[in-house]
Amino acid sequence: MNQQENVAPNRDVQVHYRSDYKAYPFDINSVSLSFELDPDATIVSSILDIKRKADAENNEPLCLDGVDLELLTIEINGKGLTEDEYRFVEDGLEIHNVPDAFELKTRVKISPETNTSLEGLYLSSGKYCTQCEAEGFRKITFYPDRPDVMSQFTVRIEASKSDFPHLLSNGNRVDYGKLEKGKHFAVWEDPFKKPSYLFALCAGDYDLLTDSFQTMSGREVRLEIYVDKGKLDQCHHAMASLKKAMKWDEEVFGLEYDLDIYMIVAVGDFNMGAMENKGLNIFNTKYVLASQDTATDTDFIDVEGVIGHEYFHNWTGNRVTCRDWFQLSLKEGLTVFRDQEFTADQTDHGVKRIEDVKVIRSHQFAEDAGPMAHPIRPDSYIEMNNFYTVTVYNKGAEVIRMYQTLLGRDGFKRGLDVYFERHDGQAVTCEDFVRAMEDANHYDLEQFRRWYSQAGTPEVHIRSYYDAEKRQLSLNLKQTCPETPGQKAKAPFHIPLKLGLLDSAGANIPLKPLLTGEGDTPVEGDIVHLKQAEQTVIFDDVPEGTIPSLLRGFSAPVKLDYNYSLNELIFLFAHDTDSFNRWQAGQELFSHVIFGLCEQLASGKTLNFNESVIKAVKNILDDPDLDGQFKSLALTIPGVNTLIEEVDSVNIDHLTEARHYLKQRLAEELELDWLLHYQTNHQTGEFEQSKEAVSKRALSGTCLSYLMTLEKDAVYQLALQQLDDANNMTDASTALKLIMHSEYDDKLAVAEDFYQKWQNEDLVVNKWLLIMATDPADETIDRIESLLDHPSFELKNPNKVRSLIGGFTSANPTQFHRADGRGYQYLARQIKSLYAVNPQTAARLTGAFNRWRKFDEKRQLMMREQLEEILQMPELSKDVYEIASKALK
Ligand code: B3K
Numbered sequence: 001m002n003q004q005e006n007v008a009p010n011r012d013v014q015v016h017y018r019s020d021y022k023a024y025p026f027d028i029n030s031v032s033l034s035f036e037l038d039p040d041a042t043i044v045s046s047i048l049d050i051k052r053k054a055d056a057e058n059n060e061p062l063c064l065d066g067v068d069l070e071l072l073t074i075e076i077n078g079k080g081l082t083e084d085e086y087r088f089v090e091d092g093l094e095i096h097n098v099p100d101a102f103e104l105k106t107r108v109k110i111s112p113e114t115n116t117s118l119e120g121l122y123l124s125s126g127k128y129c130t131q132c133e134a135e136g137f138r139k140i141t142f143y144p145d146r147p148d149v150m151s152q153f154t155v156r157i158e159a160s161k162s163d164f165p166h167l168l169s170n171g172n173r174v175d176y177g178k179l180e181k182g183k184h185f186a187v188w189e190d191p192f193k194k195p196s197y198l199f200a201l202c203a204g205d206y207d208l209l210t211d212s213f214q215t216m217s218g219r220e221v222r223l224e225i226y227v228d229k230g231k232l233d234q235c236h237h238a239m240a241s242l243k244k245a246m247k248w249d250e251e252v253f254g255l256e257y258d259l260d261i262y263m264i265v266a267v268g269d270f271n272m273g274a275m276e277n278k279g280l281n282i283f284n285t286k287y288v289l290a291s292q293d294t295a296t297d298t299d300f301i302d303v304e305g306v307i308g309h310e311y312f313h314n315w316t317g318n319r320v321t322c323r324d325w326f327q328l329s330l331k332e333g334l335t336v337f338r339d340q341e342f343t344a345d346q347t348d349h350g351v352k353r354i355e356d357v358k359v360i361r362s363h364q365f366a367e368d369a370g371p372m373a374h375p376i377r378p379d380s381y382i383e384m385n386n387f388y389t390v391t392v393y394n395k396g397a398e399v400i401r402m403y404q405t406l407l408g409r410d411g412f413k414r415g416l417d418v419y420f421e422r423h424d425g426q427a428v429t430c431e432d433f434v435r436a437m438e439d440a441n442h443y444d445l446e447q448f449r450r451w452y453s454q455a456g457t458p459e460v461h462i463r464s465y466y467d468a469e470k471r472q473l474s475l476n477l478k479q480t481c482p483e484t485p486g487q488k489a490k491a492p493f494h495i496p497l498k499l500g501l502l503d504s505a506g507a508n509i510p511l512k513p514l515l516t517g518e519g520d521t522p523v524e525g526d527i528v529h530l531k532q533a534e535q536t537v538i539f540d541d542v543p544e545g546t547i548p549s550l551l552r553g554f555s556a557p558v559k560l561d562y563n564y565s566l567n568e569l570i571f572l573f574a575h576d577t578d579s580f581n582r583w584q585a586g587q588e589l590f591s592h593v594i595f596g597l598c599e600q601l602a603s604g605k606t607l608n609f610n611e612s613v614i615k616a617v618k619n620i621l622d623d624p625d626l627d628g629q630f631k632s633l634a635l636t637i638p639g640v641n642t643l644i645e646e647v648d649s650v651n652i653d654h655l656t657e658a659r660h661y662l663k664q665r666l667a668e669e670l671e672l673d674w675l676l677h678y679q680t681n682h683q684t685g686e687f688e689q690s691k692e693a694v695s696k697r698a699l700s701g702t703c704l705s706y707l708m709t710l711e712k713d714a715v716y717q718l719a720l721q722q723l724d725d726a727n728n729m730t731d732a733s734t735a736l737k738l739i740m741h742s743e744y745d746d747k748l749a750v751a752e753d754f755y756q757k758w759q760n761e762d763l764v765v766n767k768w769l770l771i772m773a774t775d776p777a778d779e780t781i782d783r784i785e786s787l788l789d790h791p792s793f794e795l796k797n798p799n800k801v802r803s804l805i806g807g808f809t810s811a812n813p814t815q816f817h818r819a820d821g822r823g824y825q826y827l828a829r830q831i832k833s834l835y836a837v838n839p840q841t842a843a844r845l846t847g848a849f850n851r852w853r854k855f856d857e858k859r860q861l862m863m864r865e866q867l868e869e870i871l872q873m874p875e876l877s878k879d880v881y882e883i884a885s886k887a888l889k
C-alpha cells in the first residue's frame, strides 16, 4: 500500500503501515565492516555477502538504506559500479539487475563530530559511540536497516592509540595490534546473527572496572564497565546489579548468558536510558554511575532496574528479535515486565507495583486518551522513534503481566519456554508470542489478542447490589473503551479482574460465585474473567456490610468506576489486605476530596472537606506495621498529571489550588505527627543503604514535605539543617527541593551554594536544573530562561534538556500552564531551537502539548497557536512534525 498520507496541510509525509510488511528478498550471510575513525571524515568500508532468497523474484532490485552518507566507492564482485548501475533514492540506494549471489563492497565517509542527532556514530565527550535502534545504522553505512535482516558481523576499528586506547564492538575481540603513525586496531567477531539495530562501536580513553560471573553451566563471563576518567568509584553498584541480574535470569527463567564477555559503556550524551547492543550495552551515565554522595535511593534502584532491563534483552530482544518495528512491544513490553519483576524481587513487591501503576496512570492513560493514542502494536507511524512510548513499553508490560495472571506463573513460564524453543535466532511477531502462550497452555487467547490491536484505556463500570435476605452480593460489570484516533468502535476486551470481599472487620471472606445459567461470569479463584460488554456475577454467603476490593494489584490496565462512599474508601485505606488496593483507596480518597474542593472553588464557597480524611491519614502515619516506603506512597497526594486524567476538562488553577489546600490542611491538622515521624525517621548517623534505611528516608522526606507547606521558620531551619548535614543525595536533594520550592527568602542563595558544591558532577547538576525548573513560583519562568545560558546547561545534551525543559513542562503544571502563556512560549521556543539539532528529543518535548484540548478555551488557543507556529518552521523534522500535526488533527 505504502501511501502518502496528508496528515496536515502543506506537507506530504511517508506513513509506514504494519500491513505493508514484505520479507526482504535477500539474505545477508555476513557483514564485514572496517572503521577508520576520524571526527569529521570517518571512513566506513563494508563487505556484504549477499544471496537472493530461494522464494524471491529474480528481478527484485537490491535496496539499501543510507542517510547522510557520502558514497566513495561501490563494487559488486570486485568490479566498480558506474553511476548508471545504481540509483540514489530517498534515504537509500537501489541496484537493479544484481546476480543471485554476490559480494557488495562499499566505502562511505561520515562525520561523527557534526552528528548531533545522537543516532548513528557520534562523539560524546571526545569518545566515539553509536546508537542504531531503531534506524540509526543507515547513518553508518548502506545496509538493509530492518530488524528481520540478521547477519554475522565482523568489525575492524582503527584509530589513534593514545587518544582511543579502547576500541570496542560486539562479540569477542579476535585480533588487535599496532599500526603506523601511532595508530592501532582491533577486530571483533560476533558469533550470533543479529539485526543492524544491535550493532555497536565505542572508542575512547575510559576507566575500566572488571569482574566476572560464572554462569549456571559453569562458564566464566568477563564483565567490563567503561566510564569517563575519574568515575570508577561510581560503578560498583552497576557491576553488582549486573551480576544480580544475570543470576536472577538463570534462577527465575532458566536463561543463561551466551558470550564470553559482557561490556557496558557509559556516555553522557544519550537520547534515552540505555541500549541493549549484543555484548556491548551503551548506557546513559544516569543509569550507571551511582554513589552515596551523588545518587538518590531512587537512582540506585533505577540503575539496577535499567542494568537488568538491558541484560534481560539478551534473550527477549536479541536472541529472539522483532520482525518489524510495529512488533516493538514484543521485546519491550516483555523486557519491562521482566525488569519490573526483577526489581520487585530485590526490593518490595507491593511498593514496586504501586510505582509502576503510577507511571501508567499519570503518563500512559494520558497517551491513550490523547492524539498519539496507539495500540501496543501500532498500525502506522511516520517516525518510528516516536513510538518508543509508555504504551508500547509500560502498557505492553501490563499485557504481559495479564498472561501471568491468566495462566499462572508456571503456565506463563511454559509459554516462554515454547517461545524460545520455537524462535531462538529468529525475528518474529507479537502473534508468534501469543501462539506460544496458547499452545503451551492449551488456552484460548483469541479475545485477549484485542489488547494488541485496540488503543485506548478500557473503562470498567461496576455496580453492586446486596440482597440481605439471600445474603448475596451481585456485581454488575460493564466495559467500554473510548474512541481513539482511527479507531471508533471497540470490541470487548478479555479483562482479568482480581477482587476480594472484605467483611466489616477487614477480613477477606471466601469467594463463592453462583452460577445461574448461560452467560455466567466465569470466576477462577479471585479472578473474574470480564469478557462481555456487560456481565453480572453473584457471590453467595456474603455478610451484610461487606465491601468489595476491586481490581486488586491493578490486574488489568483499565480505569475502574465504582461508587465507593467516603467511608468505604476510608475503610479500605485502613484495612485492605491487598497493599496495592490499600494505596489505591487512599489515592481515591484524596482525589475525591480535591475534586470536591474544586467544585467549592468554582461556586465561590468556603473550602472544606470531611474531617475523617485527616484521621485516616493519621492512622496510616501511625501504623507501626506499615513499611516507611509504603507509607510515603500512601500519604502522597496524587500528582496533577494523574488528577487531570480523571476528568474530561480541567480548571488547572482550581485543581492546583485545591491540591495545595488539602496538603496544607493535612499539614496543619497533623503538624505534631509529621514532626514526630520526621524526627523518628530522619537518620543522622552513618549512611546505610538497607531497605529499612531507604524506607526511613522516604518517610522522613514525605513528613518534611508536609511540614514545609506551613511556611514556618522553624521548618525552614529543619530543612536547611538536613541539607547541611546530609551525607547522602536522597536527603540533600529532598531538602534542596523543598527549600527551593518554598517561600523561604534566601532560597536562591541556598540553591547557588548547592550548585557551587556540585558543579563538577553532571548528574547532580541535572538534579539541580530540575529543581530550579519545577519551582512553582512565578519567577521560575525568568529563571529558567536565563539558565539556558548558564554553564550548567547544554542544548545538545538530552539529560540537560530533560531536566530544564522537560522537567518544567511535565512537573511544573502551575508555571507551564501560566495564564499569560509564557510557559507555552518557552517550550515552543526550545522546540524550535532543538528540532534540527536533535529531532528525537525535540519530539519528546512537543508531546507536552498533547493534552491541550483538556484545558480552558484561552489556554487551548494559546497552545494551539504554538503548535501551529512549530508546524510552520522550515525543514521541520518528521519527528516533531508527526507529534505536532497529530496533536492538531
Ligand atoms: N531498546 C532501547 C531503546 C531504543 C530507542 C530508540 N529510539 C532501549 C531499551 O528499551 O532497552
Ligand code: ZN
Pocket: 309, 313, 331, 332, 335, 336
Ligand atoms: Zn528495552
